Amino acid sequence: MREDDGRESMLLCSSTQSGSVIHSSPDRSIEQRRSWHTDSPSTGPDHRHQAQRTPGLLQRCFKMKIDTSLTMPLLPEALSQAGLQFSVATEEDFDDIMAMSKDIYGGLDYLPTRYTNWMQDANRTVILARKEGKVIALESVVVIDDGETMLVEGLRVAPQERGKGVAGVLLRFCSELIKAKYPDVKVCRLTRDDKLRPKDFEKYRIITKQGILLVRFRAEELKLRLSELGLSEDIHSSVWATPSNVGPVHLNHTAINQLYLTTDLMKGVIPNGTIIQDWQPFKVLRSNLDILFKKDIDWLVDDVSNPTVASLCTFPFRVPIGEDWYYLNIDMFGKDLNLARQQFLYHLQRHTSTLKGYVMCQMFLDPPLWKPMADFCHNALKVERVKEYTEQCVVEADVI
Numbered sequence: 001m002r003e004d005d006g007r008e009s010m011l012l013c014s015s016t017q018s019g020s021v022i023h024s025s026p027d028r029s030i031e032q033r034r035s036w037h038t039d040s041p042s043t044g045p046d047h048r049h050q051a052q053r054t055p056g057l058l059q060r061c062f063k064m065k066i067d068t069s070l071t072m073p074l075l076p077e078a079l080s081q082a083g084l085q086f087s088v089a090t091e092e093d094f095d096d097i098m099a100m101s102k103d104i105y106g107g108l109d110y111l112p113t114r115y116t117n118w119m120q121d122a123n124r125t126v127i128l129a130r131k132e133g134k135v136i137a138l139e140s141v142v143v144i145d146d147g148e149t150m151l152v153e154g155l156r157v158a159p160q161e162r163g164k165g166v167a168g169v170l171l172r173f174c175s176e177l178i179k180a181k182y183p184d185v186k187v188c189r190l191t192r193d194d195k196l197r198p199k200d201f202e203k204y205r206i207i208t209k210q211g212i213l214l215v216r217f218r219a220e221e222l223k224l225r226l227s228e229l230g231l232s233e234d235i236h237s238s239v240w241a242t243p244s245n246v247g248p249v250h251l252n253h254t255a256i257n258q259l260y261l262t263t264d265l266m267k268g269v270i271p272n273g274t275i276i277q278d279w280q281p282f283k284v285l286r287s288n289l290d291i292l293f294k295k296d297i298d299w300l301v302d303d304v305s306n307p308t309v310a311s312l313c314t315f316p317f318r319v320p321i322g323e324d325w326y327y328l329n330i331d332m333f334g335k336d337l338n339l340a341r342q343q344f345l346y347h348l349q350r351h352t353s354t355l356k357g358y359v360m361c362q363m364f365l366d367p368p369l370w371k372p373m374a375d376f377c378h379n380a381l382k383v384e385r386v387k388e389y390t391e392q393c394v395v396e397a398d399v400i
């Protein structure tokens with residue numbers, strides 16, 4: 001359906017115990033549209049038309065108009081959101097998005113760095129919600145796992161609009177949109193670091209949990225500290241070796257493909273068959289590795305023939321905490337503390353050798369490793385811990 005063709009189509013909502021079920025119209029081509037908006041309940045001919053088709057919904061639902069020609073009734077709990085407009089984000093929306101994202105994720109917002117790439121990502125849809133023309137919420141969905149998973153990312157609502165149901169409406173709206181655009185999508189995944197409520201467990205299955213260790217330091221100071229500890233600038237030097245291993249092995253793409261795709265060796269290392277990289281959970285599939293290969297990441301493993309610990313580290317990127325602030329994201333898999341520590345030091349060494357400025361380093365690791373690793377950061381590296389133990393939770397729900 002073209003944006004201006006004036007045809008009408010329906011998306012009807014009803015509630016179930018596990019959340020919402022949305023029955024869509026035969027015309028599922030709404031992805032071609034660039035903007036949608038919600039209306040108050042009693043205006044316009046669409047509403048009467050809707051009532052004739054679904055009288056039971058009349059009392060319960062407001063309608064959501066899509067480009068004035070499509071209608072979608074909102075769930076009852078979202079009634080307060082009548083008046084939202086939805087649109088596909090463009091490059092021009094960047095400043096408005098940043099304006100409502102101040103202090104988000106404790107200053108570790110990756111969006112300023114990633115936004116341009118997001119706009120060019122063929123499998124990604126970024127949706128904005130506006131109220132009275134002003135951007136008040138964003139959600140991004142990228143389709144991964146050979147087209148079977150919609151991964152929800154970047155969700156944010158402007159501070160003054162939180163707690164009113166905006167995120168819920170946006171999540172449901174995007175889910176419908178993605179189902180229409182990618183009919184093979186079967187599950188929705190997201191990564192959360194807040195405390196899940198009993199209601200969330202009705203909705204989601206837990207795929208895996210990782211502890212989150214957040215530390216900060218000045219790159220130049222850590223570099224000094226590492227050399228005091230005898231860690232040479234040459235990351236291939238023997239200082240990384242222990243009696244039982246030769247030190248971390250840096251994998252290139254060929255080695256990664258071989259290890260992850262042609263052997264079962266990583267099964268016991270990565271949690272629940274999932275490579276989590278900077279909040280994104282990927283199944284071990286060639287298509288996902290191809291996505292990961294487009295990013296600047298260091299892949300380490302302790303031993304290619306018998307891996308126990310593996311880690312992925314982003315190259316440092318700027319975050320909007322202030323001038324000269326960088327973020328280093330390390331995803332650590334495996335349960336051996338010594339090997340994990342060794343890989344952590346390798347990543348720090350590699351990335352602080354030339355960096356100037358402050359670094360927020362966030363490491364995701366097996367929960368029992370959190371405390372000893374936090375102690376190591378404090379006692380040996382003398383870096384400052386930013387927060388106490390929190391968890392990253394990868395959750396999944398079936399797309400109905």
Ligand SMILES: CC(C)(COP(=O)(O)OP(=O)(O)OC[C@H]1O[C@@H](n2cnc3c(N)ncnc32)[C@H](O)[C@@H]1OP(=O)(O)O)[C@@H](O)C(=O)NCCC(=O)NCCS
Nearest residue numbers: 104155156157161162163164165166167168169191192193
């Ligand atoms: C988290 C945030 C988006 C919630 O927005 P909100 O409009 O106040 O949330 P709502 O009032 O719609 O109620 C919560 C709904 O959002 C969902 N939600 C809350 N936090 C969520 C999260 N981190 N990821 C996905 N969904 C989340 C809840 O499950 C709930 O869904 P339901 O309506 O199906 O039960 C908002 O507080 C925010 O922008 N916080 C700062 C950014 C942030 O932490 N984003 C989370 C990314 S991990």
